[in-house]
Amino acid sequence: MRRSSVFLVAVATAALGVGVVDAAAEVPGRQEVYAAAAAEFGVPDSVLLGVSYLESRWNVNSGTPSTSAGYGPMHLTDVAAANAGGSHHDGGTEDPRGDTARPTLLPEPRAVDLSSPTLRTIERAEDLTGVDRATLRTDVTQNIRGGAALLAHHQRTLGIDSDDPADWYGAVARYSGATDTDTAAAFADEVFATIGQGADRVTDDGQRVRLAATDLTPDTGQLDALGLRETRRSEAECPRGLGCEWLPAPYEQFGDGDYGNHDKANRPQSQKIDYIVIHDTEASWQTTLDLVADPTYVSWQYSLRSADGHIAQHVKAKDVAWQAGNWYVNSKSIGLEHEGFAAQGTWYTEAMYRSSAKLVRYLAAKHRIPLDRAHIIGHDNVPGTIPSTVRGMHWDPGPYWDWGHYFDLLGAPLRGVGNERAGLVTIKPDFDRNRPAFTGCDATGEPCPSRGSTSVILHSEPSFDSPLLKDIGLRPDGSPGTMHISDHSSRVETGQRFAVADRQGEWTAVWYLGQKGWFHNPRSAPTAVWSGGLVVTPKRGLDSVPVYGRAYPEAAAYPEGVPAQAVVPLQYSLPAGQKYAVGLVTGSEYYYAVTFDSANHRVVRGAMTYVQVQFGHRIAYVNAAEVDIRPSFSR
Structure with missing residues (x-):
């Protein structure tokens, strides 16, 4: 019997065992796929589920690779397929040091080292299963089989024949790809902690998967047989x-x-x-x-x-x-x-x-x-x-x-506080269901794969058809933002807090970069929760206040020998009548460090006080003397 036939029999057997057979269904549920792969390769079901959870939380991620070239629920790595070359850092003009007291530092792009065997585990999975790499990357069932085959291979290499999950600690540690003892142990410990606690969730492609909690004591002594180096x-x-x-x-x-x-x-x-x-x-x-x-x-x-x-x-x-x-x-x-x-x-x-x-x-x-x-x-x-x-x-x-x-x-x-009178919202969409239509992940203008995101898009009116907001720092010509993956002109993120500016039906508006930004926030599937806190607004009589990118002291605070750093506002301003969430209140500081000898370094502190606010996608600072700080729920 060919291996694929064996697998189909295993799927049917596993499905019968858990009593969820649908005679009309041609495709088994994800739970049954895990059970069948575990049975086929002799891996305890809980071990396979635990490893997969720690790699991907059982998600499929639209068939796209992880940041380290891992595909599918079992994170089979295929660096040759995943590496497109280059990075978003290559295209930036940011000076990582960010200090105008020193010459600008612009690192050159470097070649990417892709030689590590941990970036090529799909090759071993291909040998063990007879399934080609393209299928292992894209077919969820075969990906899970590939992971099970790898675990079984690691167990055989250790010379251990047991169906007790506690006897699979060494194989799990090896699956991590770690080359040092502490990391291999940390990975295996997390897997077995997950098995001990159990897990139950709906994956990003809508499949319900459960791992029943199992009380066991893994054989951690197996770590010594892996021949790993001691952690430095x-x-x-x-x-x-x-x-x-x-x-x-x-x-x-x-x-x-x-x-x-x-x-x-x-x-x-x-x-x-x-x-x-x-x-x-x-x-x-x-x-x-x-x-x-x-x-x-x-x-x-x-x-x-x-x-x-x-x-x-x-x-x-x-x-x-x-x-x-x-x-x-x-x-x-x-x-x-x-x-x-x-x-x-x-x-x-x-x-x-x-x-x-x-x-x-x-x-x-x-x-x-x-x-x-x-x-x-x-x-x-x-x-x-x-x-x-x-x-x-x-x-x-x-x-x-x-x-x-x-x-x-x-x-x-991240939790909400109060009700609609709280004055602030904390952005909190459902990650798996929130799937903005970004572009440019693979090529400019091309749609990105559909996947969960923490970003919520802002519009200039309470309508999906209205333009996005404008960010004059990113687009000095005043054109609206876009859905390009790197363009955060009109984008708020999970956990960020913003002052509520307006509400209409299922839409909520917040103050953002000096504008009113609307996002869809229906009661049945909210993308934000009510929050309380402190907000700032310009003092009475001021039409607007400057916004800064750093909380530097006033010129008079600098001692002799330390050049004063200009307090330069950004191209934005915070208009009267608008409110922004307070992150922290801080004194003004500048760390003077332009020489190798740290004896010449100085911390300069001024009399100015700044308030950090969530001004747009990025944080910013305003002069505390120019704003009123008040509770968000005040009128």
């Missing part, structure tokens, strides 16, 4: 239970007084850390490590690998990395780069989400950073420094980073 934790600043190693970025001089690739500091004693910035690397893992090891390049505090959630730290939290394109934000933040090399806006693995959330929760507690979207921000939320830099700022991690799920993992779920 050394000085890494990470919580226990994560695969985290210390791979320091170089702090070196290289002629003419120049140096890189970060600045020494003494945070939080010298400056409070207010932000954690979420990036994606737009490079493969090895390329990412090569880049941050280059003293002439740029830096960030942490890198996170997609397939298994492995973490590498490069810059201490006390020091300032050159990562966000805004020197004020750099000096007040910690940057996390998440592996990804395709510019198409692909999906992120559950393993990476979980490692990232554990790390951010640890850092936030250590540095007293609130777990909200005013402090945990994307690179795409960082403002330009002055008008000329606004257009070149980067847009990662993009509209497919699941902020709602991420905050659930952080233990700070």
Whole structure:
């Protein structure tokens, strides 16, 4: 009997076993597909479901690859098919350091290293199943079979013959692709924790899948048989239970007084850390490590690998990395780069989400950073420094980073407060069902694959046919925004809070970039929840107030020997009568660090106070002396 026939018999048997057979159905349900693949290859059903959940949450992601070239629910990697070359970072003009006191730093695009075997697991799955790679990528049933075959192969390699899920710890750790002990263990521990807790959800293509909670104690001693290297934790600043190693970025001089690739500091004693910035690397893992090891390049505090959630730290939290394109934000933040090399806006693995959330929760507690979207921000939320830099700022991690799920993992779920009189809304669409019609993922003007998103689109009127809003920073000619994947002219994101400007039927309007932006918000399927908080509005008598991209001190605050940095407003303004949600109130600061010798570095603090607001897609700052801060529900 051919293997495909065996599989069909297994599907029928599995379906009979759970009592959900539909005689008229030609295609088995996803639950039955998992059961059949597990039975065919001798993998415990719970193990197969647990591994798949940690890779993809059982989603199919429209057949598109993850950021590390993984396809389908089992994350079979095929880098040759996924890598389109280039990245959204290649096209930007952002200076990662973002400090006009130093010469502009514009890194050159680098070649992508695609040699890692973890980026080619589909080749082994092809050998084991006899199914070609194109089918393994696109056919969900065959993808699940391929993952089951890989797990069974890893179990055979270990020489273990058992149908007890507790005896599959080593095979699960091997499936992660991790090369160090801590990361392999962290991945396997998460899989078995998922098995212990159980899971039940509807996938992004509408399939109900359940994993019954099972109390078991896995044989963690199997990890020793994998022959993995010990994790180089050394000085890494990470919580226990994560695969985290210390791979320091170089702090070196290289002629003419120049140096890189970060600045020494003494945070939080010298400056409070207010932000954690979420990036994606737009490079493969090895390329990412090569880049941050280059003293002439740029830096960030942490890198996170997609397939298994492995973490590498490069810059201490006390020091300032050159990562966000805004020197004020750099000096007040910690940057996390998440592996990804395709510019198409692909999906992120559950393993990476979980490692990232554990790390951010640890850092936030250590540095007293609130777990909200005013402090945990994307690179795409960082403002330009002055008008000329606004257009070149980067847009990662993009509209497919699941902020709602991420905050659930952080233990700070996004919730509403009050009712329609609360005055604010928190953007919160259903990620899987919210599918904006973006374009340009693969080619300019071409529709992107349909997939879940955290972005909600704003219109100039309460109608889908009305134009999008205008962002004069991105389009100085005053033309409206577009649906191109990188164009956030008229786009709000999950977790962001905005002041309500108006309501009509199923539409809600918020204040955005000085305009009234409308989004569809029906009661039956809301895309936002009511929230309370503080808002700012210009003081009485002011027609508008300037908006800034950094909270720099007034000129009089700079001591001798430290050049004053101009307080330059952006091209936007906050008009009278409009309200914007307050993120934080902060004093003015500038970190003067233009020499290799950190003894010459200074923190300049001024008398000015700023209020951070959610002004558009990006945050911004206004002078506290020019605005009134009041409760959002006040009239």
